[in-house]
Each structure stands twice: as C-alpha cells, then as structure tokens.
C-alpha cells in the first residue's frame with residue numbers, strides 16, 4: 531500500500547487519483563497484515579485496490595467527477611466496495627472519471643485531481659498527450675501506470691472495456707445484475723454495471739468472484755445467483771471453441787491498425803484450437819441512437835435528485851425555491867451532463883415519448899434477440915473494442931457526436947445486458963495499445979475469462 535501511495539504522488543500529472551486518505555489506507559493494510567500473520571485471509575487479503583469515484587465510500591470523498599458532489603462524504607460504502615474489503619482488499623483511494631460516468635475520453639471530469647489545483651483531463655500513460663478512454667479513465671490509468679494493482683470500474687455503454695483497451699489492461703463487465711448497484715452513483719440504471727480492471731484475466735477473475743453476488747435488500751436488479759469461482763476454468767483448453775466474428779464489427783469505420791491487431795489475436799485463437807465462425811449482428815449501427823436515447827432518458831430521471839435540497843451543491847444566492855433549483859443545477863452540472871439531461875427530458879416528454887423512447891426500447895429488445903440468434907452458432911463473440919486507438923486530448927473534446935460514434939462496438943452488449951471484456955491484443959498506430967473485445971452469453975463470464983487468460 532505504501533508503494534502504491536508513493537507512486538500516486540509521483541505520478542500526479544496523469545490525473546488518475548482524485549482523493550487519498552493515507553491514514554485509512556494504512557489502517558486497513560495493518561489489519562490485513564494481522565490477519566495474514568494469523569494465517570487467515572483468502573487470495574485477495576492485503577491486496578491494494580483503488581475505486582472509481584462513482585462508488586460511494588465512507589473513508590474518502592465521493593464525487594462522481596461532478597462539482598455537484600464536490601466534497602461529498604457518504605455515510606456508507608457501496609456494496610462492491612464493502613465486498614472487496616470483506617475479501618481483504620485495502621482501499622488506496624478514489625479514481626478520476628467522467629462526470630457521472632458520461633464520456634469516452636475522461637475529459638469531462640469537473641474535480642481537480644490529486645495535487646493539481648484545477649480540473650484536468652486524465653492522461654494515457656502510454657502517451658500523455660492522448661486520452662485514456664472513459665468513463666473509467668482514472669481506473670485504467672492507475673492500473674496501466676502501476677499506481678494500483680487493480681481498480682474498480684463501471685460500464686454503462688463501454689466504460690470498463692474501452693479505457694482498458696486504450697490503456698492496455700484487462701477489464702470485464704459482468705452480466706447485468708451480477709454485481710450490486712447499491713452505492714454506485716446512478717447514471718442509467720438499466721445499463722450500469724460494476725466490474726474489475728486489472729493487469730490480467732487471472733486478477734480480474736479473483737476480483738469478480740469477490741465483488742459479484744446477490745444483494746436482494748439493496749438492489750432489486752441484482753440477480754439471485756451466488757458468486758462463482760471465476761478462476762476455476764481459466765486454464766481450460768480452447769479446443770473446439772466456436773468464436774463468432776460479427777461482420778458489422780469489421781466494417782469501413784474500423785481503423786486499419788486496430789483491424790490488424792484484432793485479426794492477429796484471432797489467429798492466435800485458431801492456433802489454440804478455436805474455430806472462427808462468421809456471424810451477423812445486423813442492428814449494430816442502431817445501438818448508437820438507441821443507447822443515446824435510453825441512457826440520457828434514465829440519466830435525466832436519476833439526476834433529478836440533485837436539486838440542492840438533500841445533499842451536494844446548493845447555489846448561494848436565490849430568490850425562491852425554483853430559483854434555487856435552477857441556479858444549483860446550472861452551477862453544479864457540466865456541459866455534457868446538461869446535454870444528456872436535455873436529450874433525456876425531450877425524449878421522455880409527451881408527444882415524443884412514442885417516437886423516440888418507446889421506439890428505442892423496441893430496438894433494444896431486437897438487439898438482444900440478434901445476440902441470441904448469433905449464440906446459436908458460436909460460444910462467444912470477438913471483435914474490436916473501439917474503432918481506433920486512443921486519440922489526442924482535445925481532438926474530439928468539442929464534438930459530442932464523434933465521442934458517441936466511438937462507442938459503436940461496446941454499446942450492443944450493454945443494451946443486451948451481456949458480459950463483455952477487453953483483453954490486450956497488441957499495439958496499433960503511434961505504439962498505442964489495442965484491446966480485443968470478447969462478448970459472452972448471459973452468465974458466461976468464466977468462459978470469457980478462460981479465453982482471455984489463454985491469450986495472455
């Protein structure tokens with residue numbers, strides 16, 4: 531823990547950490563040491579971990595990257611945080627992210643990172659002029675730059691997989707409902723899912739087993755499924771495994787360098803005894819408009835709680851209650867969050883609901899059905915995580931649509947609630963990492979981790 535805390539300080543320019551509480555961290559570490567000395571503790575006993583600042587924590591501020599929650603201290607720990615602590619993990623601190631997890635480049639955080647006096651974009655350790663991906667950019671950077679051995683992330687439309695891909699690490703988003711959302715600051719509740727980000731599939735498997743599991747009293751969407759030992763099948767042979775290759779993931783929008791790295795990884799799978807099966811996910815393109823209707827709709831509803839009354843930011847000068855609401859929200863939310871709230875309220879409003887929101891829900895179902903069709907021909911699906919390697923900081927900062935389009939390969943699995951992961955597949959242009967995306971059918975995390983592990 532001391533080693534990683536020291537690195538968090540010497541690497542402040544990367545902007546990965548938002549907050550530390552060294553006293554709390556070292557107290558947890560000492561308690562873990564004592565348990566280890568007493569011969570107690572499982573495989574994660576004493577392992578340091580840092581949490582995306584979307585998880586609430588008692589010992590550290592919880593901001594979700596938003597001015598709205600600057601300085602907010604939660605009275606409780608998120609279930610995921612609690613479960614990892616119960617497994618012996620030592621919390622190092624809180625990690626930067628896009629405001630309320632909205633973004634693909636971690637350029638949308640409104641909180642000044644540790645040691646810096648103003649908000650700043652998180653930097654990719656492979657090239658500090660490039661973005662780390664988002665929204666779990668701080669998590670990916672912390673692991674890639676060895677500022678933490680592992681981190682938590684959340685994935686609503688790709689926020690674990692895409693930053694993992696951009697930073698050359700491994701991350702998995704489990705089946706929707708595997709991990710409790712209790713204490714995870716809400717973005718789009720029907721899509722939000724927690725997962726681990728680490729250096730290998732092996733590490734992710736250990737962490738996933740610890741953080742998953744039912745939480746019936748606190749998250750009604752948590753599944754009634756006991757956590758599995760996701761490490762048990764890591765070494766299984768891939769002989770005879772059928773890997774579906776969706777043609778829509780290899781279209782004109784895919785950069786040549788990413789295509790080459792992904793195809794090389796697929797050839798490795800063939801050498802390991804797997805067969806590649808051409809499949810089709812015909813509604814892949816529609817996942818962008820569908821997601822960018824449903825996610826903002828849910829966000830506009832979830833974010834209505836930030837009204838200056840119960841917690842968080844409250845405007846100083848106001849004339850009456852309505853004025854207080856307006857000023858509080860105008861001051862507290864950043865530009866991207868406001869854009870999503872406006873899109874969300876628009877698509878949910880009378881007269882537009884049927885044309886946009888309802889239509890999007892129907893297509894969401896069809897996207898999920900397309901996957902079930904595909905899984906009749908294959909055991910898992912592989913393709914790129916993102917159309918390009920990490921882009922330059924600022925390059926797409928003023929172009930929300932360019933950011934949205936880059937989510938095309940991660941959104942389909944999110945909309946279907948399927949497990950997906952990113953595993954390092956080599957390097958593309960400018961020496962930047964490229965991730966291979968693996969998507970499994972519901973509850974097939976062990977199979978994904980097995981395939982990922984065999985590639986590593």
Ligand code: GLN
Pocket residue numbers: 631632633634664665684685686687688689690717825937
């Ligand atoms: N990039 C997507 C968005 O901006 C996904 C974010 C996420 O998964 N949290 O909404």
